[in-house]
Amino acid sequence: MNQIDRPITNPIVVLREESDDWAILFNPDTANAVGINPVGVAVWKMIDGKRRIKDIVLEIKASFKNASESAFEEISSFVDTLAKHNYVGYELKTTTIVE
């Protein structure tokens, strides 16, 4: 892998929080939007390019008492889906080429 395992949100994406604690992630460049639940909102706010997925899972488990045993798989899958649709990205490692 030449990508760093710390996801970072696409800065163009808007988190639109609604009154029921759900939210919409909206990409104004593509007009794509997706609804996310309160756990998804909490995860989104932790995707900052500094935390690894396992750091986020630990914090979610601490914040949501009913977090499931499979939280790591679920959150990883959630972040992968966001990455697939360009809501988040991963910073690439820089490689030095020695001739």
Next chain:
Amino acid sequence: MLMNTPRTVDIEVTTHCNLRCRYCYFFNNPAVDYRELPTDEWLKFFDELGSLGVMNVVLAGGEPFIRDDLPILLEGIIRNRMRFSFLSNGTLIDDKIADFIAGTHRCEYIQVSVDGSCAKIHDSCRGKGSFARAIRGIRTLQRHRINVAVRVTIHRNNVTDLENIAHFLLEELNIPSFGTNSAGYLGTCRLNAEDVMLNIQERQLAMTTLLHLAEKYPGRISATAGPLYEGKEWRRMEDARTQGAPIFSNGGRLTGCGCPSNKITVRADGAIIPCAMLAHDELGRINQDSLEGIWKKSPALTQLRNRHTIPLNKFKFCADCSYIPYCTGNCPGLAYTITGEINHPSPDACLRRFSEAGGIMS
């Protein structure tokens, strides 16, 4: 549940227009102060919209393309991570602005008004030369691959041209779909009502023709008001009434408008209003009052949102009407213009009134 903030904000960004259409809802409204704000006021407001997570801005007027500072305004919208659309007469759209808009990748659509299949009919209410310029504008947008939406306003001069209009728009111009409405009793139209508004027979003709055209071009002709909408809704209401069907989920109360739950409008002078059809109802001022505060706490807006709790059977206007269980009371804007009351059913879209005046459902 009410959204935290509006998803869409309609902005009448100018009071100027290069046309003087005979049924324009915008001009000749005595409640409106026809004054417009400078660029920096709008840019400041766009910053507020961005901070609230507003997703779409619809720029209207007047004619929005008349503003020289349009690229600067659009940059303000883009900077605040929003998308935009336009309601336009199409006549001022040229390659330069179309190229700019296409380059932003943020344009949802540009709606251009086309009211006839030829200049003679379109220009009869919009002014000489407006058809040619509107079509040139549409072709320019198409060349730049910008999504074009067309709105046809039906009036006395084009009601017999509807088949030609559909053919022209869908088969010659290759517009994916178009929307329809009819000249409504608002603004300038009130001054020309006799000449432009459909009478009962013309309304019936428009309904019949549009229902036929909607079948001929499936999914390509739409309406949220006007003859096509009424043709579909009234047929559904009549079927329900004759079959003694249970009350519709939105029937029997003033449920006719959901707009105040997801969008809000700003007049050119910066007054925040519920919608363009209720231009007199000032809720506050941009850059002076918090939009979020107005959205959540305005008593007038709350009252409008609670309109759906008012039963139709309390109105003398609806007394003994057998359509009540299937009726929504329709547009509060037209209800206000015609009766002077927002919390009243709109007489304009009343099926019983249409039937009593000699109208027959096809």
